[in-house]
Amino acid sequence: MQEKLPITTPAIISRSEHSISRANISEPALKVLYRLKKSGYQAHLVGGGVRDLLLGREPKDFDVATNATPEQVKACFGNARIIGRRFRLVHVRFGREIIEVATFRSLQFQQGEQSDEGMVLRDNEFGTIEEDALRRDFTVNALYYNISDFSVVDYSGGMADLEAGLLRLLGDPETRYREDPVRMLRAARFAAKLGFNIEASTEEPIPRLGHLLAEVPSARLYEEVLKLFIGGYAVSAFEKLRHYDLFARLFPQTEEALSHEDHEFPLTLVLKGLENTDKRLAQGKPVTPAFLFAVLLWEPLRLIAEELQAEGVPFYQALQEAGGLVIGRQVQRVAIPRRFSTPMREIWTLQARFHNTKGKRPLRLLAHPRFRAAYDFLLLRAEAGEADTELAAWWTRFQEQQGLDPKGGSKPAGSKRRRRRPRKKRSSI
Missing domain, CATH: 1.10.3090.10 (cca-adding enzyme, domain 2)
Incomplete structure (x- = not known):
């Protein structure tokens, strides 16, 4: 059973008090936010996109959280499809860009939705934004940008941790790692990517719980490895993984x-x-x-x-x-x-x-x-x-x-290509 976290009154950071500008949010993400709002639903940017915007970084992608169910989201967009069983989400496609839309998650799990080790097997119990915020992994990823008034909503002290450069798990760290062992890899990845420190109680269980990664499907770990090593901070990620004895769990x-x-x-x-x-x-x-x-x-x-x-x-x-x-x-x-x-x-x-x-x-x-x-x-x-x-x-x-450039496999700079003379057309008889 998911531990009960106290739901607190959020801090509301008004538009004049934060640095997020709609000019830095992709047009497809804005279309999704405004369409959901126009349809009468709550619509917020959430997660890494909000975190990176507040840090002055360019987000890799944008995720949306809403109180609309997956079916209701799909009904709003002709270019959407529902994906996943363990976590039902909606992907709204705009050309090559995909906006991921998730329904607010509940704090409660039904019987059979967690393994004996505490790992979440299914997560399709929907709830409120307050519950959803407390279900997020790190406080800096639990910040919501509200399209209704352009404010940032903070239920967990994420803004303070962001300013302090600190990664802190919401809730009891051991429980959260058991719910989803990939959070240990995410802690190492975000620390490497952002240059943040991992808060002491968030850091302590990692080396002794690394064995839980054996429960994670190998296909999901493949995706996590790509995020760790093809993000521009592979050396730092490698050093973090080895420091926490996680690299041996991935590449024994x-x-x-x-x-x-x-x-x-x-x-x-x-x-x-x-x-x-x-x-x-x-x-x-x-x-x-x-x-x-x-x-x-x-x-x-x-x-x-x-x-x-x-x-x-x-x-x-x-x-x-x-x-x-x-x-x-x-x-x-x-x-x-x-x-x-x-x-x-x-x-x-x-x-x-x-x-x-x-x-x-x-x-x-x-x-x-x-x-x-x-x-x-x-x-x-x-x-x-x-x-x-x-x-x-x-x-x-x-x-x-051979006339090749070893650095690029093409002709070296300055090399002249022989021009082919146009063939003379044969006269027809």
């Missing part, structure tokens, strides 16, 4: 590999790979989950491949066999969709083919659709001191000799 094979040294040198490829991920995102470059997971799982794969090589298995075959073993074990904790696990294995196995620098083999490898990612991975290995730096340099020179 990698944690085991990182606990050892290789020839008295610490293993650094994971950290350098995450630094590279943050750098690419800061430069507006894309990052694929395939490359991210290839980095995160390389150390255990390499150790297994070395054992296989010691038994006489050729390098290429050793990488193939080790890749299958490592991925098979990993997906028991964190799912990896096949559309990413397949290119991961290609990135790994192509590392063996980089040693073939004679004859036509380099040209054939250059034409491989996964060459660019595999070459970047080779550079990363060389930078970490785990691959031959001269081999990496050879492949850089080879690309330049």
Whole structure:
């Protein structure tokens, strides 16, 4: 049973007392808010969007909370659909942007809606905004922007924690983590993203409750891993996860590999790979989950491949066999969709083919659709001191000799492209 939290009178921060401007809220989000209001329902922005606006950051997305049921929300919009069973929500689509609309949740759960460990299995009991505020995870995520008068509604002291740079769970931390163990990952993520400290009582249970993540579906943990490592703060998130013994719950094979040294040198490829991920995102470059997971799982794969090589298995075959073993074990904790696990294995196995620098083999490898990612991975290995730096340099020179830019895979800046002369039309007889 959900603990009973006292419902208090909220602090109302008027428009003149906060920094949120409608100019910084996306047009689709405003359309949803105004449509719900016009239909006679309460409508508030809530969660990370409000938090980020108050911090002067650009929100990644906007979530709406309302007293309208999912069916009533859907009836307001022709471009909406109800999703989820555990948490029924409405997605309102505007082109590529989706506004997520949730009905205020109740403080009470029905019998059978929680596991023996206290994890919430279903959450479709609807309530009031006061109850909904106390169901939120962190106080800084429990702030509501009211479209009716443009005020910010604060039931939990979130504004004070926001100003203090503090992450604090609403309610008893152990109970809240048992309701949803992913909140431990969210604590680490928000601390990394915002540079906030985690309040002492919120922080204390994390290392001893990490085992509860085993109850969370692997597909959901996959989504959480992407949020942790493809948000521009992967290095900080990695350090937080290891500090709270959570990384081992997500990547046990990698944690085991990182606990050892290789020839008295610490293993650094994971950290350098995450630094590279943050750098690419800061430069507006894309990052694929395939490359991210290839980095995160390389150390255990390499150790297994070395054992296989010691038994006489050729390098290429050793990488193939080790890749299958490592991925098979990993997906028991964190799912990896096949559309990413397949290119991961290609990135790994192509590392063996980089040693073939004679004859036509380099040209054939250059034409491989996964060459660019595999070459970047080779550079990363060389930078970490785990691959031959001269081999990496050879492949850089080879690309330049072929008229390619090793940094982007295209023609080098300033190179002239040959113009094709227009063909003369044959005269018809």
